[in-house]
Amino acid sequence: MNIGPKTVTVFHYTLRNAAGEELETSRGSDPSAFLYGANNIIPGLEKALKDRTAGDVFTADIAADDAYGQVDPKRQQRVPSKHLVYKGKLKPGMVVQLNTSEGRVPVTVVKAGRHSADIDTNHPLAGQALSFDIEIIEVREASAEEVAHGHAHGPGGHHH
Structure with a gap:
């Protein structure tokens, strides 16, 4: 077949x-x-x-x-860290999970702050x-x- x-x-x-x-x-x-x-x-x-x-x-x-697909520069945003699932200390370059209304999606941390993080929602690949x-x-x-x-x-x- x-x-x-x-x-x-x-x-x-x-x-x-x-x-x-x-x-x-x-x-x-x-x-x-x-x-x-x-x-x-x-x-x-x-x-x-x-x-x-x-x-x-x-x-x-x-x-x-x-x-x-190609990287879309418009897919970067700042989110509260409490919406991210990760272990250890949040660092730029980490791929973490973002809790959304449709479930978890992988995102890449661009910049980590004390209470929020700048993330890239393009697929890591x-x-x-x-x-x-x-x-x-x-x-x-x-x-x-x-x-x-x-x-x-x-x-x-x-x-x-």
């Missing part, structure tokens, strides 16, 4: 930046799972996975525009070209429930 609409793909990945530094990997833990077409992964990776099948091993180089080493483990038809919920269920996917 090929990856396409209404399929769930289970895969291992290693993510690297343009300098070749490993940023993240699923190897050594559960593989990731996603529902094709539900905007669960970055657009460039979904395009690179389309029409692939179980057993495929490949590298996908993704431009910044097809990953997390915005503006960067990325490279994914992919190993497709399984491709299967999505269940009606997965399609209705807009995400894969089970190991590597969402658990209710």
Whole structure:
């Protein structure tokens, strides 16, 4: 079965930046799972996975525009420190979690003050070209429930 609409793909990945530094990997833990077409992964990776099948091993180089987009300088703001989730002392360059009405989102601290912080709400990988080493483990038809919920269920996917 090929990856396409209404399929769930289970895969291992290693993510690297343009300098070749490993940023993240699923190897050594559960593989990731996603529902094709539900905007669960970055657009460039979904395009690179389309029409692939179980057993495929490949590298996908993704431009910044097809990953997390370009850095938008208007996405910096000052917030009270109490809205940030972090451990230790708040320092510039730290990636922390910002509590929002839609849940937590990663932000980068630009400047840390006593009671507030200047943060950058661009995704920490915005503006960067990325490279994914992919190993497709399984491709299967999505269940009606997965399609209705807009995400894969089970190991590597969402658990209710």
